[in-house]
Amino acid sequence: MKQWRAILVRELRLSLRHGADTLAALLFFVLTASLFPLAIGPAPETLGRIAPGIVWVCALLAALLPLDRQFGADLEDGSLDQLLISGLPASAIAAAKVVAHWVVTGFPLVLTAAPLAVMLRMPLEAIPALLAGLLPGTLLLSLLGTAGAAIVLGARRGGVLLPLLVLPLTMPVLIFGVAAADAASGGLSARPHLLLLAAMLAAALPLCPLAAGAALRGAVE
C-alpha cells in the first residue's frame, strides 16, 4: 500500500509540474464543445436537444488526449522497469495510473461539464442526470483508456492506434450516458441507464487493471 501510494503521489506531482499538459485536456473539452453552437447555430431547441451528446463526445475525446503519455514517458526513461521490479503487481501499477488519470483529467471533466451544459442550453432538470452519468462514465474512460494505453505501449504509431482501440470499447458508455441525460430531459427516470453504467464500472474495475498489467509486462520484455 505504501508503494502504491508512492506511485500515485508521484503521478499527481508530475501532473502538477506539467500544468500545461494537464490543463490541455480540459481546455480541449471546453473548446470543442464551444464549436457546436457556432457550427449549428445558437437556436435553443436544437442545441438543447443534442447538448448531452455534445458533452459526452467531447468528454470522451478529451479523456483520450493525455493517454498517449500515460505509460510512454515511463517506458522511454526506464521508470517502468523500476516500477515493475519493485515487487508490486503490474496490475496495481496500472490501477495507480487509472486513479491518477481520473483525478487529473476525469473528475475535472465532470466539474467542467455542468457550466458547459448550461451554455449549450440543456434543460436544467437533465443536468443532474448528465453529471451522475459522467461520474461513473469518466471512471470507465480512465479504466478503458489506461488498458488501451498499456496495450499499444511500445507499438510504432501507438498514438494513432490508441483511439482506434479505445473508442469502440467506450461506445456502450457513451450510449447509456447520453440515454440517462435524454431520459431525464424527457421526464423519464434516468435510473436504469445509470445502473447499467454502474454495472459496466463494476466489470471494468477488476478487468481493466489486470489487462493493463499483463500488457505492461509484455511491453518491457
Added chain:
Amino acid sequence: MLRAEGLAAFRGERLVFRDLTFLVPAGGALVLAGANGSGKSTLLRILAGLGRLEAGRLLWGDGDLADQAGLVAFVGHQDAVKPGLTVAENLGFYAGLSSTPSWSGLTRPPLSHGPEVVGSNPTMKGIGRALAALALTDLADLPARMLSAGQKRRLALSRLALTTAPLWLLDEPTLGLDAAAIDRFGVLLRDHRARGGMVIAATHVPLPMPDTDEVRLS
C-alpha cells in the same frame, strides 16, 4: 547465493545465449563481458525479472529468484530520472517504492561514508545519505532536467545506496562518470559486498571493483 543453471534466451528471433551456468556467492561479483549484442543486457533484464527465459533456472538459496520480491536493484541503460522532479524528489520516490527489506536474515548497517545527515525521519536520512554517497547533496533541490548526463547517471546510481536489495544488476554503470564519481561508486560497491551483497555488472571498461569473476558471452 544466486545460482543460474542452463540459461537460454532469445532476443527477437535470435538465440543470444544458451547453456549458461554460473554461481554468485554472497559478497561475490560477476562481470559480464562480450561484444555488443552478445546478450549482456538481455541477461541482466532476465535476472531483474523483466525478460523471459527460454530455458534454465534461476535459484536464490533454495527458492526461485522470481518468486521473491525486493531481491534485486537494477540500473539499466536508462537512468529512470523524471526531469520534472527535483533530485531529492526523484530519490524520495524510489525510497517509497522499495519494498520491505528482504536481506536474508541480515539487517543493513548504515553506510560508513559521507557526512552524517540530520533528517526528520529515517527515510529523509536515507535519502540524504544516498545523495551524499555520490556527492549530489548540493544538487538536491535542482530539477533533474538541469542535470548533465553524468549527474543523471550519479542520481541513478545513488538509488543503490538507498535500496535494501542484496543483488545489484548494473548495465554499464560507469558510463559518463568522472574519475571522482567512479571512486565514490567503488566505495559503494565495496560496502555492499562487505555486507554480503552481490553484484552482477555488464561492462566494457574495468569497474572499480576487485576480485570479480567473469562470464564471457559470445
